[in-house]
Amino acid sequence: MVSVDKEKCIGCGLCAQICGEVFEMGENNKAKIKEQKNTPCVKEVIKSCPVNAISE
Numbered sequence: 074m075v076s077v078d079k080e081k082c083i084g085c086g087l088c089a090q091i092c093g094e095v096f097e098m099g100e101n102n103k104a105k106i107k108e109q110k111n112t113p114c115v116k117e118v119i120k121s122c123p124v125n126a127i128s129e
């Protein structure tokens with residue numbers, strides 16, 4: 074299950090851009106999970122998040 078650490082997230086929006094099926098931007102410009110899905114872009118986002126806020 075993928076999750077976003079809201080304490081770490083800086084709201085860059087990258088995850089929602091790269092993997093909009095799973096991530097979306099929510100309150101306070103923090104990323105949140107839209108839908109749990111096992112798609113390849115999740116792995117890419119985990120690697121790409123600048124503050125390593127996403128884990129699985």
Ligand code: SF4
Binds near residue numbers: 085121
């Ligand atoms: S890529 Fe990381 S820092 Fe950027 S919005 Fe997503 S969780 Fe937050």
